[in-house]
Every structure is written in C-alpha cells, then in structure tokens.
Amino acid sequence: MSLSLLLAAALTFAIGAAHSYLGERYILIRLFRRTDLPHLFGSDLFTRRTLRFAWHLTTVAWWGCGLLLLIAARSLAPLSRAALGSVMAGTFLASALVTLVGSRGRHLAWPVFLAIAAAAWFGLR
Secondary structure, eight states, rough: OOHHHHHHHHHHHHHHHHHHHIIIIIIIIHHHHHHHOBBBBBSSSHHHHHHHHHHHHHHHHHHHHHHHHHHHHSSSSSSOHHHHHHHHHHHHHHHHHHHHHHHHHTTTTTHHHHHHHHHHHHHOO
C-alpha cells in the first residue's frame, strides 16, 4: 500500500467536503441574497440552481479522482481498465444525477454526463 497515495486520496475527499460545505455556507448563500442575478427562463431561479449544482460538481469530480487515488494506493499493480471505467462511469453518473436533480431537468448537461458515463462504462470494460 502506498501511504503517499493514501494521503493524497484522503486529502482529496477532505477538500471536496470542505469545498461543498464552506461554499454553501460562505459563498453561495451570500451570492443568492443578491437581487441582481441574471434572469433566465423568467426568473433568477434557474441561475441559482445552476450555480449551486455547478459548485457541487467540482466536489463530485474531486471525489472521483480521490477514488482513483485510493484504488491506486491499495494495489501494487497498475490501475486496471475496468477499475478506471467503473470510477469514471460512476463519477459522470453522479454528475448527471446532480445536474438532473439540481436543475430539475432543465439544464441540458445531464444527458451529456449520462452519455459519458455509459461510454466510459462500456469503453473501458
């Protein structure tokens, strides 16, 4: 087991959690108090939802990288294509779900993330 990769994985998960929590608490909440956010589709609600899910997609991506680091830390062999495909597919599936739920289906990135997840799953197996 590689302790340096294990440390890198732990720090990646921690920074993701801190990013989401602190971003909600100190940045997004304050930003959403503003009255001059752009109005899309008739109000600023779509803008707010997009900013929120996009913020948290960073955490999803970091956690996907952290999982790759964790798998690499536990194995003496190089990362297998199947492991890489599973983690990448899971990361993009989570991205699709965050986008779908966060935008209530109105932001069109979710089907693209879903297609990436499927392509990664089938392409790297």
